[in-house]
Structures are given as structure tokens and as C-alpha cells.
Amino acid sequence: MIVFEDVAKRYAGGYTALAGVSFEIRHGELVVLSGHSGAGKSTLLKLIPAIERPTAGVVRINGQDVSRLPSRAIPYLRRNLGLVLQESRLLFDRSVFDNVMLPLVITGHPPGDAAKRVAAALERVGLDGRGREMPAGLSGGEQQRVAIARAIVNRPSILLADEPTAHLDSATAAGIAALFKSFNSAGVTVLVSTHDATLFAESSPRRLTLAKGLLTEGA
Numbered sequence: 001m002i003v004f005e006d007v008a009k010r011y012a013g014g015y016t017a018l019a020g021v022s023f024e025i026r027h028g029e030l031v032v033l034s035g036h037s038g039a040g041k042s043t044l045l046k047l048i049p050a051i052e053r054p055t056a057g058v059v060r061i062n063g064q065d066v067s068r069l070p071s072r073a074i075p076y077l078r079r080n081l082g083l084v085l086q087e088s089r090l091l092f093d094r095s096v097f098d099n100v101m102l103p104l105v106i107t108g109h110p111p112g113d114a115a116k117r118v119a120a121a122l123e124r125v126g127l128d129g130r131g132r133e134m135p136a137g138l139s140g141g142e143q144q145r146v147a148i149a150r151a152i153v154n155r156p157s158i159l160l161a162d163e164p165t166a167h168l169d170s171a172t173a174a175g176i177a178a179l180f181k182s183f184n185s186a187g188v189t190v191l192v193s194t195h196d197a198t199l200f201a202e203s204s205p206r207r208l209t210l211a212k213g214l215l216t217e218g219a
């Protein structure tokens, strides 16, 4: 469950990216976050894993107030969240397998089970057998699939994605959207931002729409 209560975010320098934003996303929902460039979508998503902190209001994730979470507790919060960004942010000097393994190394997962999880995650995103390849040899869509495998390898209950199809052609983007839908069907709560109104359109998901930092639809 994701709860925002009257959340505001003002950046240093005084720019108000979010103002008085309140909504609830229940366990197992798929929600699309819409809004023009600069509307505050990335800021809203960054408040969930405590990459950014709100200036006012409360952000609650699975019952825990993360707005004022001490820094030492943040890794535990993030274990339960999968995060996919606009650019895949892969490590280009490591194999596909090692990129997906990274979160499990960080959390000290036993190596044998970790390898199995990586293989399962790659299969889940349609990249089985591609673990030994290097990211530079993959297409943009495939690189984004690696980033998605990396985000789900810890089996998070919540998957967050910030414009995950921004640099992809429409057919590839539709494939990525289908992947998010399949995770949602498997019980994962999914919050994905996009300014592409056609993405997910046929499944008419709940939409949260931001305009200049205000929630104008979907609360």
C-alpha cells in the first residue's frame, strides 16, 4: 500500500515540484502516473524509496512512514521496492547476468540461490540464455528488460517505473508495458509514469494525473 497525505516537495532554490498531493494505491493495483514534462512525476516516484524527502506531509509504504525514515533504515525499505528509471542505468563493463545479480550481492543473498533467481528473472523478461552477453550489444528495449529484471530480482511487492519506455519505439514500448501488466497480474503493485497516453490505454488502468505539481485526476 502506498499512501500520500498532503505531500509537498520544494527543492532547494524554492521550486515547488509537488503541492498538497494525497492518494492511496492499494496492494495489487496497477496505476499509471501521467502528466507533462516537469509536472512532478519523477519527484513523486522518488519520494517512495526515500531518494527524495517531502518538505511537508507523510508518505507511507506498507504502513511505514518513510518521510522521516532514518538513513540506516532506507536499505530495508528499498529491498521491498523495485525501481526502473528512464535510462536503464546498467553497468556496461559487467555482463547482463552480473547486472541483474547486483541487488542480491548488495543484500548479501546466498550465491547459489542468487544465481537461480537471476536466471528466473531473465526468463521472466524474455532474456533467458542471454546472461553472458554485455549490455552494449543489446537493443534499447532489451537493455530496459535487463533493468526490469534487476528491479524484480529481489521479488519486490511494489514495482516503480519512471518513463520506462521513453526512448523506445511504440512496438517495443508496448512489449515493456505488457511486461509490467504481467507482473501486476502476478500480484505486484505497479506504479508507472509515462507521458505517452496510448501506453496501457487498452487495459484502462487507474490514472493519477499531475499538472504543475498538483494532482488533477485519480486521487
Ligand SMILES: Nc1ncnc2c1ncn2[C@@H]1O[C@H](COP(=O)(O)OP(=O)(O)OP(=O)(O)O)[C@@H](O)[C@H]1O
Pocket (backbone or CB within 6 Å): 011, 012, 013, 015, 016, 017, 035, 036, 037, 038, 039, 040, 041, 042, 043, 044, 195
Ligand atoms: N533536484 C532538483 N532540484 C531542483 N529542482 C528540481 C530537482 N528535480 C526536479 N526539479 C524541478 O521540479 C519540477 C518537477 O520535476 P520532475 O522531474 O519531478 O517532473 P517530471 O514530471 O518527472 O518531468 P519529466 O517528464 O520531464 O521527467 C521541474 O520543474 C524540475 O525542474
